[in-house]
Ligand SMILES: *[C@@H]1O[C@H](CO)[C@@H](O)[C@H](O)[C@H]1NC(C)=O
């Protein structure tokens with residue numbers, strides 16, 4: 113009943129107040145008349161947290177060092193301290209006393225009556241009914257009138273974190289009230305060893321986009337990545353899959369206040385985020401079946417180490433868990449050739465292949481699935497469109513990249529613009545946001561070529577499958593179709609001689625713009641290009657005895673085949689194509705030419721063709737062993753301003769091979 117009476121300056125009125133208010137303030141609070149000393153504690157209403165003195169194990173004088181701290185109540189297995197009031201001012205002359213003084217400050221007094229620690233002046237006026245109470249959240253609050261209403265709180269322990277961020281605590285800056293909240297590791301492995309501040313600190317670095325850094329003696333060693341309005345781009349998975357232990361992250365960002373905070377799905381479970389000075393890591397922990405379980409820790413891998421790859425590079429974790437640095441598109445390594453430019457921040461990074469023109473000669477190349485570069489020095493303009501952002505970047509000679517500042521903001525996602533080197537990028541498939549990297553237009557053109565081709569090939573394949581299916585229908589009729597059909601597909605893109613292919617180009621299959629005129633009907637050069645003999649219809653008539661039935665050696669789906677004997681005695685096979693489609697002369701010539709360019713071990717050589725009126729005639733070399741039954745079905749497909757030629761070759765034993773010629777026909 114009368115435990116408050118030891119305190120000095122106790123007037124009669126105060127005695128009365130203390131007497132009547134004692135039952136009201138409860139076991140979780142102290143007021144101006146009560147104090148805590150020795151092994152007395154206060155426990156939050158639902159018995160979750162406990163506040164009192166604890167003794168540091170590895171520090172202090174002969175009597176030890178005493179600290180006022182908050183720990184989990186009821187956790188008999190181990191005392192886990194989550195907050196320390198006087199981490200730098202231990203009580204060495206026990207016993208210590210914690211009181212709430214008349215001016216609203218909390219004070220720790222040692223055995224010599226010396227105040228060893230006191231809280232800053234409260235942010236509002238104090239009444240006699242003021243209390244300091246331990247809440248179930250772990251927050252120790254001074255309420256100016258004892259009501260504990262949020263408006264009455266004039267001081268709270270959550271504003272002065274130790275090494276632990278509890279659910280609901282904020283980490284960041286409150287510009288309106290001038291409060292900076294961060295967590296600092298303890299010198300000891302745990303606060304009960306030595307709670308004095310260690311080397312590691314996890315804090316918001318203001319400026320640019322919100323971004324949280326882990327420092328070791330003021331050197332950044334890890335960052336969460338910039339907040340893009342939806343995720344922290346270094347740990348996007350936190351958002352979707354709620355880290356083990358049920359952590360639900362939140363970043364608040366406004367002019368007045370920016371902070372990180374998390375909550376837990378089950379409010380009764382125990383979870384904490386700690387800066388561990390021993391491992392120099394940020395560690396998530398949760399309590400399960402009598403012990404602390406470690407969740408994610410950061411940096412999580414080698415790529416997480418701050419700016420490990422240097423400027424204009426990004427880090428990626430390979431399938432075998434090794435990490436690798438690569439230059440951004442349009443940049444080249446400055447390290448030794450062949451040597452992985454992997455190293456500390458001092459790594460040389462990458463340099464542009466082509467210098468910027470700082471004018472109309474520049475463009476942007478976008479990359480996706482990246483932890484955004486360090487954005488603490490980036491320029492942010494909210495509320496503008498991405499087009500405006502692009503223009504702003506183009507208008508600034510120093511601008512190296514831009515991106516949306518708030519991807520949640522729809523059509524006006526704002527702008528973040530880097531006028532500094534791009535540092536600390538990491539490949540992360542969880543980030544769905546484009547970063548636009550400024551490059552010389554010539555670089556963009558050369559980057560685009562293979563990209564376009566890849567997209568195209570995909571389209572082509574679809575078209576080819578359709579085409580081939582229809583071709584197969586025809587093929588089925590004419591080829592003596594047996595049970596098994598074997599398929600092979602080859603894409604011939606460049607002039608590279610691939611001898612392992614059953615086909616290869618016979619002529620120079622150059623990828624040259626000079627071929628642009630191939631499909632120009634009016635171009636007279638087309639004929640010169642066709643260095644395949646054009647047989648005169650009269651020669652064919654003579655050779656085949658005017659297509660006499662005696663000369664007919666077979667009948668295929670595309671028409672009859674005749675034996676022909678040329679004037680010089682050469683035997684040829686003449687395939688007289690039935691009036692298949694009204695194929696134009698130029699198209700037919702092109703097709704013939706392409707077919708002629710192919711060599712195949714099962715394919716007879718095409719010697720030439722003949723065009724007369726509606727007649728389309730192919731002349732092959734004659735082979736007695738009847739390989740004439742090999743059929744070639746060719747078809748052109750026109751996609752995205754380019755022509756592709758698909759050839760299906762089926763032999764009598766019903767083996768079909770498909771060949772796609774691409775990359776040679778432009779329009
Ligand atoms: C304070 O704690 C004591 C013993 O633990 C208990 O008997 C008493 O009811 C508690 N008072 C309040 C107001 O909770």
Ligand SMILES: *[C@@H]1O[C@H](CO)[C@@H](O)[C@H](O)[C@H]1NC(C)=O
Nearest residue numbers: 149150151152153164206207
């Ligand atoms: C508190 O300390 C006193 C003496 O130091 C001891 O007798 C008492 O058992 C302690 N109480 C608790 C709950 O530990």
Ligand SMILES: *[C@@H]1O[C@H](CO)[C@@H](O)[C@H](O)[C@H]1NC(C)=O
Nearest residue numbers: 158159160161185186187380
């Ligand atoms: C504290 O421990 C008591 C007894 O072991 C138990 O009944 C109570 O539920 C525990 N309280 C909490 C918050 O864990």
Ligand SMILES: *[C@@H]1O[C@H](CO)[C@@H](O)[C@H](O)[C@H]1NC(C)=O
Nearest residue numbers: 118119120121223224225226
């Ligand atoms: C501390 O202050 C109290 C009350 O004013 C007094 O009774 C006590 O003697 C003082 N102790 C010391 C060591 O000065």
Ligand SMILES: *[C@@H]1O[C@H](CO)[C@@H](O)[C@H](O)[C@H]1NC(C)=O
Nearest residue numbers: 234235236237238256263266
């Ligand atoms: C505190 O008291 C002073 C004078 O009594 C008054 O002017 C001031 O407005 C009060 N402040 C608050 C926050 O109530």
Ligand SMILES: *[C@@H]1O[C@H](CO)[C@@H](O)[C@H](O)[C@H]1NC(C)=O
Nearest residue numbers: 291292293294295313315316
């Ligand atoms: C951490 O917080 C303290 C106290 O508010 C502040 O003085 C210090 O500058 C902060 N450190 C960082 C790196 O933000």
Ligand SMILES: *[C@@H]1O[C@H](CO)[C@@H](O)[C@H](O)[C@H]1NC(C)=O
Nearest residue numbers: 463464465466467468469552
């Ligand atoms: C590109 O810029 C760098 C630095 O300004 C300069 O040293 C280099 O000569 C430039 N290269 C070309 C090809 O202009």
Ligand SMILES: *[C@@H]1O[C@H](CO)[C@@H](O)[C@H](O)[C@H]1NC(C)=O
Nearest residue numbers: 486487488489532533534535
């Ligand atoms: C940002 O600017 C500060 C101060 O000029 C500098 O120390 C820091 O290295 C810069 N950070 C980046 C990523 O450029």
Ligand SMILES: *[C@@H]1O[C@H](CO)[C@@H](O)[C@H](O)[C@H]1NC(C)=O
Nearest residue numbers: 341365366494518520521522
């Ligand atoms: C980002 O966009 C969301 C959705 O419009 C908005 O609620 C939020 O305030 C924006 N953030 C900032 C910093 O403007």
